Amino acid sequence: MASIKDVARLAGVSVATVSRAIAIPEKVSEKTLKKVNDAVALSGYRPNLLARNFRSSRSFCIVVMVPDITNPFFSQVIKAIEDRAQQRGYAVLLGDTRDQNSREQEYVHRVETRLADGLIQLRPNEIHVDGDPLPIVYACGCENVPNCSVTIDNTLAAKKVVDYLVSLGHTRIGCLTGLRENPHSMERLAGYRQALEAAGLEYSEQYVSEGDFTLGSGQDAAKKIMCQAKPPTALFCMSDQMAMGAIQALQAQGVQIPQQVSIVGFDNIAYAEFWHPTITTVSQPAEEMGKRAVDMLVSIIEGKEFTHESKILPTQLIVRDSSGAAPKDPA
Amino acid sequence: MASIKDVARLAGVSVATVSRAIAIPEKVSEKTLKKVNDAVALSGYRPNLLARNFRSSRSFCIVVMVPDITNPFFSQVIKAIEDRAQQRGYAVLLGDTRDQNSREQEYVHRVETRLADGLIQLRPNEIHVDGDPLPIVYACGCENVPNCSVTIDNTLAAKKVVDYLVSLGHTRIGCLTGLRENPHSMERLAGYRQALEAAGLEYSEQYVSEGDFTLGSGQDAAKKIMCQAKPPTALFCMSDQMAMGAIQALQAQGVQIPQQVSIVGFDNIAYAEFWHPTITTVSQPAEEMGKRAVDMLVSIIEGKEFTHESKILPTQLIVRDSSGAAPKDPA
Numbered sequence: 001m002a003s004i005k006d007v008a009r010l011a012g013v014s015v016a017t018v019s020r021a022i023a024i025p026e027k028v029s030e031k032t033l034k035k036v037n038d039a040v041a042l043s044g045y046r047p048n049l050l051a052r053n054f055r056s057s058r059s060f061c062i063v064v065m066v067p068d069i070t071n072p073f074f075s076q077v078i079k080a081i082e083d084r085a086q087q088r089g090y091a092v093l094l095g096d097t098r099d100q101n102s103r104e105q106e107y108v109h110r111v112e113t114r115l116a117d118g119l120i121q122l123r124p125n126e127i128h129v130d131g132d133p134l135p136i137v138y139a140c141g142c143e144n145v146p147n148c149s150v151t152i153d154n155t156l157a158a159k160k161v162v163d164y165l166v167s168l169g170h171t172r173i174g175c176l177t178g179l180r181e182n183p184h185s186m187e188r189l190a191g192y193r194q195a196l197e198a199a200g201l202e203y204s205e206q207y208v209s210e211g212d213f214t215l216g217s218g219q220d221a222a223k224k225i226m227c228q229a230k231p232p233t234a235l236f237c238m239s240d241q242m243a244m245g246a247i248q249a250l251q252a253q254g255v256q257i258p259q260q261v262s263i264v265g266f267d268n269i270a271y272a273e274f275w276h277p278t279i280t281t282v283s284q285p286a287e288e289m290g291k292r293a294v295d296m297l298v299s300i301i302e303g304k305e306f307t308h309e310s311k312i313l314p315t316q317l318i319v320r321d322s323s324g325a326a327p328k329d330p331a
Numbered sequence: 332m333a334s335i336k337d338v339a340r341l342a343g344v345s346v347a348t349v350s351r352a353i354a355i356p357e358k359v360s361e362k363t364l365k366k367v368n369d370a371v372a373l374s375g376y377r378p379n380l381l382a383r384n385f386r387s388s389r390s391f392c393i394v395v396m397v398p399d400i401t402n403p404f405f406s407q408v409i410k411a412i413e414d415r416a417q418q419r420g421y422a423v424l425l426g427d428t429r430d431q432n433s434r435e436q437e438y439v440h441r442v443e444t445r446l447a448d449g450l451i452q453l454r455p456n457e458i459h460v461d462g463d464p465l466p467i468v469y470a471c472g473c474e475n476v477p478n479c480s481v482t483i484d485n486t487l488a489a490k491k492v493v494d495y496l497v498s499l500g501h502t503r504i505g506c507l508t509g510l511r512e513n514p515h516s517m518e519r520l521a522g523y524r525q526a527l528e529a530a531g532l533e534y535s536e537q538y539v540s541e542g543d544f545t546l547g548s549g550q551d552a553a554k555k556i557m558c559q560a561k562p563p564t565a566l567f568c569m570s571d572q573m574a575m576g577a578i579q580a581l582q583a584q585g586v587q588i589p590q591q592v593s594i595v596g597f598d599n600i601a602y603a604e605f606w607h608p609t610i611t612t613v614s615q616p617a618e619e620m621g622k623r624a625v626d627m628l629v630s631i632i633e634g635k636e637f638t639h640e641s642k643i644l645p646t647q648l649i650v651r652d653s654s655g656a657a658p659k660d661p662a
């Protein structure tokens with residue numbers, strides 16, 4: 001087994017330099033770092049990095065907290081985070097919180113006890129920390145959080161969807177929300193209301209049905225909202241998964257989409273363009289979000305500076321086959 | 332800020348016991364561990380766990396290597412792994428290898444350098460380790476790996492699918508595979524061939540089309556296989572995602588499913604029962620697989636014993652609307 005001395009000899013530097021390059025890579029020049037890394041690879045040296053972590057008080061890990069990893073939108077963001085973190089020398093600890101605060105606290109605790117250097121929050125919830133502030137970046141999160149964040153303008157994105165449905169002649173536009181207290185739901189509902197108001201259409205609670213962003217909840221919410229005397233001719237769904245559930249439920253009742261009812265989703269997950277019909281949706285920049293969140297977090301961790309940077313990324317309405325002109329004689 | 336002495340006083344034990352309970356929890360009684368944990372929570376004590384990790388030569392992390400986290404089958408397995416690992420006191424490091432050996436080696440390196448205590452391999456590839464053996468469990472992996480594994484019988488599962496299609500009267504049964512060199516593909520293709528042979532049907536390379544388990548590859552493979560003089564009347568697809576791509580491609584050509592062509596998938600991801608039509612598929616026990624893999628790995632890590640246990644979990648054919656009787660006058 002090669003030793004640190006072998007690495008130093010191969011790299012042509014001192015043992016202390018090898019030690020520093022392993023413990024605090026950003027404190028040595030790129031040239032030296034490369035020499036040391038090449039020598040480590042060549043010699044087969046396997047440093048005990050727990051010793052490095054202990055001495056440098058760093059774990060080179062970041063936590064990503066996600067409400068539900070099986071939601072394809074989040075898995076896209078996580079893929080980008082893992083990729084970027086790997087490039088920056090950090091591993092990603094996965095915190096699937098199942099939307100529970102107690103599980104979230106366990107992961108925050110990992111940062112407090114130095115098992116992770118910082119965290120990226122994908123839940124749209126503010127994290128409460130008792131002691132010193134921790135390196136935290138909010139991504140896909142709510143606006144107005146007191147830390148760094150990478151978000152989209154949910155209100156504006158929702159308004160654009162409803163403006164589009166209005167332009168197709170729809171006047172009875174329903175909304176399938178996520179959980180009503182979820183900040184994403186609240187912001188998107190605000191955009192829905194703004195668009196109705198701008199079009200001179202009245203807001204009615206009868207046209208709003210609550211789900212929780214999942215397939216099954218879209219099915220249930222659609223069934224509920226459609227069984228009234230004058231059902232909507234268009235549904236704005238707050239996730240593609242809910243849109244898929246809604247389409248399934250309506251098709252099972254023999255409803256033609258988009259001839260009788262138009263459906264619009266949110267997120268642009270991979271399945272949206274394979275669905276039958278293909279789904280009109282709002283594309284969120286999942287990859288860019290993940291990448292930027294890592295860069296922000298690493299600069300806080302390494303610079304030890306807590307800035308309050310907030311970056312809002314653009315969204316795009318993608319029109320596909322699930323939406324069309326309002327029916328002339330709606331049911 | 333509370334100190335370790337405060338914790339000891341609150342728990343009514345010695346400082347050494349608190350230290351041991353934090354560093355090597357499995358070495359103290361459950362009763363003592365609970366007393367210490369309660370006292371830690373009550374006092375707000377935040378131990379530097381990097382020191383614990385250094386002293387115990389343990390990181391309390393496990394790596395999960397996955398070929399593609401955006402595949403919903405893997406995200407289901409990972410969800411179960413994260414949940415179980417959390418219960419057992421371990422965090423999960425996510426290794427999205429994008430099916431590249433170089434990325435895989437970086438994660439293996441984390442275990443070699445003690446940044447993780449062991450790893451769960453979700454790619455069906457054997458991991459090559461130069462030095463001492465490492466705690467590794469293969470899940471959803473290939474058979475015949477020299478370590479612990481939790482798998483399904485891929486050959487048998489595929490054979491059951493094709494037996495079922497034969498029982499519906501199909502004699503021209505196509506197969507959309509993952510990458511041909513992928514062990515899952517090879518095993519499932521073997522099952523496909525066994526079933527054809529048992530039914531007295533000839534195997535033809537013209538009825539086999541290669542993809543890579545993704546939606547887009549299912550679309551392409553289906554288009555390719557269907558444009559021949561006597562196209563198949565049934566397609567066995569090696570993933571639900573490929574089945575979805577195939578259904579989309581055929582429906583776009585006006586093909587009725589299942590009246591003209593039956594489609595069967597593999598995995599039973601959540602979308603399968605929401606698709607139009609709902610997809611007949613093989614259900615893999617994702618949750619049970621993830622849970623067992625963690626239990627096996629933790630027992631290797633904590634017992635330091637390398638057993639060669641191999642657990643094969645059962646699968647189930649779930650019949651839905653995408654498959655039916657063979658057409659009387661096929662195209």
